[in-house]
Amino acid sequence: MLSKKTKYGIKALVHLARQENRIPVQISTISKSENISQKFLESILLTLKKNGVLGSKKGKGGGYYLLKDxxxxxxxxxxxxxxxxxxxxxxxxxxxxxxxxxxxxxxxxxxxxxxxxxxxxxxxxxxxxxxxxxxx
Amino acid sequence: MLSKKTKYGIKALVHLARQENRIPVQISTISKSENISQKFLESILLTLKKNGVLGSKKGKGGGYYLLKDxxxxxxxxxxxxxxxxxxxxxxxxxxxxxxxxxxxxxxxxxxxxxxxxxxxxxxxxxxxxxxxxxxx
DNA sequence: TTTTACCCTATCGATTTACTAGAGTAATGC
DNA sequence: GCATTACTCTAGTAAATCGATAGGGTAAAA
Incomplete structure (x- = not known):
């Protein structure tokens, strides 16, 4: 059985991939749009970032974005x-x-x-x- | 991840399939030969029997056997x-x-x-x- | 009628899963 | 600067599942 972690991770990545530009997307935006617990999503995006899939930007206008095409x-x-x-x-x-x-x-x-x-x-x-x- | 239940079940079935004839094989025999906890194996073979894969014979000289080729x-x-x-x-x-x-x-x-x-x-x-x- | 071996129920410790709480820290815009 | 925003990190936890164990019951064969 696929874990929710993976399921949510894929959904989040697809959400970011569907973004027109590379502007950072906030966790809360993805969380609401994909029906994912925000805190749980937070930890998932963090591991994706630590492993070079995502980048992040802090502060106002921050969020996560894909590092590669x-x-x-x-x-x-x-x-x-x-x-x-x-x-x-x-x-x-x-x-x-x-x-x-x-x-x-x-x-x-x-x-x-x-x-x-x-x-x-x-x-x-x-x-x-x-x-x-x-x-x- | 494949559960041990399935893993053991497959091993037991293969053990029975490798048998020359259709003589019933005792749980203890399979258990020892395949390194499977006997009681655990018992419950596995039971579900295979309930679902028409295996037959069983009670008493001395009893055991489990395949119902089909x-x-x-x-x-x-x-x-x-x-x-x-x-x-x-x-x-x-x-x-x-x-x-x-x-x-x-x-x-x-x-x-x-x-x-x-x-x-x-x-x-x-x-x-x-x-x-x-x-x-x- | 004794032995053998299947049949069934219940329980239990360990692990994993999915999620929550809460504090901390870095960067941004005004 | 400084308030705000939003990412970062550590812990903890309820619930479910897994793998295994215990122990007695029952049917069938010799």
Whole structure:
């Protein structure tokens, strides 16, 4: 299940991508427009900023804005930041790999085999979908 | 993240599918061989039985066995029983559809658009993968 | 009639999730 | 300067879920 954190994060990013210009958008504006708890959204935008997706401007007329062109922001990037691993099990994860402690041999593990296929496919989608694709 | 329930369930099913004949296999046997808590496994096999995937035989020489040929058991079936919805958000789920209460219009929702693609792809994999495919 | 092994209910600690509270700090415009 | 605005950060918390455990009940086979 997709977490609300990721869901809200994507919605906020799309909101910013749909903005005509690069003028900073206040948290409260996004919060109201997308029906997201302001404080919760605050923490989400903060992690997006810390990881180089967003920039922010303080003071009057401040807010958050995209640092890159929406077409240069693949969803793999966003998903990994907000949701974490794309794989459904750590033993098939590229960026968050972990060995299963109960599994003697990954080579013959059916779960591994199945989830590897799913990960490859999902990854492909996230790689080939940018923020721009979602903003039309 | 895939739940242990599903993970264990798949492993148990594969164990049964790899069995030469259709002789019932005891829970304790599967439990030891696959490193799964016996009591936990018990509840998993029970739901698989209740939903027509497994049969059971009581008393001495009893145990669980597959009711169908492994090649006739698609993973969609197994996944929905154990893991629940295949979609990452309820608003793109086929069997567990639910409207998002915060989303005014699914047609323009970026999350919906993205997760629909993921679901279609994942579903395709689960549909085209049977227990037999995982048991080789 | 005893043993085996499935069947069922209840509980529980740990973790995660979604969110809230509240104080602090930097920048902007007047 | 200085008040205002709006981002920054730390904690905490209610609720839900997960993974597992405990323990007794019951059906069927030998």
């Amino acid at each position: 929406p077409k240069d922001i693949p969803m793999t990037n966003v998903m990994r930041l907000l949701e974490g691993p794309i794989a459904m099990v750590p033993c098939v994860s590229l960026n968050f790999y972990e060995k299963c402690d109960d599994c003697p041999d990954e080579e013959v593990c059916a779960v591994n085999k199945l989830m590897l296929k799913v990960r490859d496919n999902t990854l492909e989608i996230f790689r080939n979908t940018t923020l721009a694709d979602l903003s039309n | 492994p090649k006739d058991i698609p993973m969609t079936n197994v996944m929905r029983l154990l893991e629940g919805p295949i979609a990452m958000v309820p608003c793109v789920s086929l069997n567990f559809y639910e409207k998002c209460d915060d989303c005014p219009d699914e047609e323009v929702c970026a999350v919906n658009k993205l997760m629909l693609k993921v679901r279609d792809n994942t579903l395709e994999i689960f549909r085209n993968t049977t227990l037999a495919d995982l048991s080789n």
